[in-house]
Amino acid sequence: MKKNIAIVMGGYSSEVNISLKSGSVVYKHLNKEKYNTFRVHILKEKWVALDKNNQEYIIDKNDFSFILNGKKINFDCVFNSIHGAPGENGQLLAYFNLLNLKHTSAPFYQMALTFNKRDTLSVVKAYGIKTATSIFLNKGDKIDENSIIEKVGLPCFIKPNNAGSSYGISKVYDKEAILPAIEKAYAEDSEILIESFLDGKEVSVGVIQYKGKTKVLPITEIVSENDFFDYEAKYEGKSQEITPARISPEEKENVEKVAKKVYEILNMSGFSRAEYIFVNNEPYFLEINTVPGLTEESILPQQAQVAGISLEKLFDNAIQEALNK
Numbered sequence: 595m596k597k598n599i600a601i602v603m604g605g606y607s608s609e610v611n612i613s614l615k616s617g618s619v620v621y622k623h624l625n626k627e628k629y630n631t632f633r634v635h636i637l638k639e640k641w642v643a644l645d646k647n648n649q650e651y652i653i654d655k656n657d658f659s660f661i662l663n664g665k666k667i668n669f670d671c672v673f674n675s676i677h678g679a680p681g682e683n684g685q686l687l688a689y690f691n692l693l694n695l696k697h698t699s700a701p702f703y704q705m706a707l708t709f710n711k712r713d714t715l716s717v718v719k720a721y722g723i724k725t726a727t728s729i730f731l732n733k734g735d736k737i738d739e740n741s742i743i744e745k746v747g748l749p750c751f752i753k754p755n756n757a758g759s760s761y762g763i764s765k766v767y768d769k770e771a772i773l774p775a776i777e778k779a780y781a782e783d784s785e786i787l788i789e790s791f792l793d794g795k796e797v798s799v800g801v802i803q804y805k806g807k808t809k810v811l812p813i814t815e816i817v818s819e820n821d822f823f824d825y826e827a828k829y830e831g832k833s834q835e836i837t838p839a840r841i842s843p844e845e846k847e848n849v850e851k852v853a854k855k856v857y858e859i860l861n862m863s864g865f866s867r868a869e870y871i872f873v874n875n876e877p878y879f880l881e882i883n884t885v886p887g888l889t890e891e892s893i894l895p896q897q898a899q900v901a902g903i904s905l906e907k908l909f910d911n912a913i914q915e916a917l918n919k
Contacts, residue, residue, distance in 0.1 A: 597670040599624065599913060600634045600643070600658070602686065607678030608761045608782065610637070616888040617675040619895075623905040624673070629913070632667070636676060636686065643667070658693055671916050672697040673909070674864075675888055682885040683709040683756065696919060698912040700863045700884060708860055708884050711755050711787050715879075721859050723852060724878045727790040730755070733780050739772045746790040752776055754783035765791070792871040792878050797839050799853040800867045800886070800894040803915045804903070808857060810850045811897035815839035816869075835893055837900050842875070849877040856882065863919075864912060867894045 601624070603617025604610050617633060624631050633644045634653065641653035643660045651660040659668045672690060674697050680686040681699075684706030690697050699705055708714050712730045719725055727746050731737070742750070752775040753763040762782035764775035779786040796818075800811035817834040841849075849870055856879060857866055867886035870877035886894045890905070898908045 596628060596630050597913075597917070598667060599629045599631045599671055599673055600669040601631060601673045601675060602634045602636050602681060603675045604635045604637045605676040605678050605681055606636075606638050609677035612887065613675055613677045613681070613885075616677065616885075616892070617673075619889045619905070620673055620675050620909050624909050624913070625906060628910070632669075634672075636680065658690070658695060669695060671695075671913055673913060674699040674885060677883075677885050677887070682883075696916045698864050698916045700861070704861050704863075705884055708862070708866075708882050709756055710785075711753070711881055712785070714860070714882060718856055718859055718879055721855070723856060723859070724873075724876060726751075726792050726878060726880070729788040731776070731786050731788065733784040733786075737773065737776060739769050742772060742788055743769060746788055749791045751789045751791065752779050753787050753789070754779045755785035755787050756783045792873055794872040794878075795839075795841065795845075796869060796871050796880075797841065797849060797877075798835075798867055798869050798893050799849055800865075800897045801853050801857040801862070802865050802894075802908075802912075803863050804911055806915070806918075808854055809901075810854055811894065812837050812900040813839040813841065813846065813849060814893050814897055815841065835896065837893075837896050841872070845872055845875050845877070848875065852877050852879070864915065865894060 601617050601620050603613045605613050621631055621633050635642050642650040643653055644650055651662060653660050659666055672695060674681050676682060684702040687697060687699055687702035687705055691702055715725050729742060729745055749765055749767045751765055762779045764778055766772055766775050796816040798814045798816055802809055815836040819833060853868055856868060865886055866882055866884050868882040869880040888895060895905055
């Protein structure tokens, strides 16, 4: 009997439209002969399932079901393609956990932890993973520009602590730009992170559970046309994403080892894509994305293709891994 699969997409953050694109690609590539697939829009104003004609059906939040042609549809598994809240920060997954409903992401605590950049850095640093020097601020904290410069130097990055897709991030070159950049970051989140600038080659490393084992995908080199890998560079073609990356065998070995270690330190499962910058051949961890972009143009699907894994196989594997948990 075919399994009923909910592909959740949308969300409550600035990344809602990106998530809708990712979810639509998953829906397109999941095998309809093997699964009954339904797109489920999780939006602030409504939770609805869509049929193939885009007819909407209200989701019953008591058990995450809906009625189709007089029949109640329950799901066997949820494919999580929500970037940001509430899919990537663990909230929705805690709800699924209460319902004993399987999903393609890591457990809700791991998702909440990795969505918080400060807490993620605290965990990986304790295991000897190299990172940039950083300062953490809560909204309302006193801001001392001179102390910031003294600790992290210039240029530096100012970013929201809980946000994705480079929303609210700034690269700051002088003291006068610090306060405006902080306000920009606070527009996305009440917690912000200020990090030292690392001058080196940036790479993105996908790590997934594939056929029951942790698999490091081919590495992608990021070459941004802009000052850094911002929203335009990520989503509007203002960057080159070169897979496999043009790095030395030593760099490749080092970053693969670190990426796998980070995945296991954080007790991850399902998809992940983390960013690193090389300083003297050593990878410095920046952040990890646990619901990375899943469109045909997105980095992790590009990496899977280079590894010989089609989108259908990539997405099918995620469902099978979830069902086998």
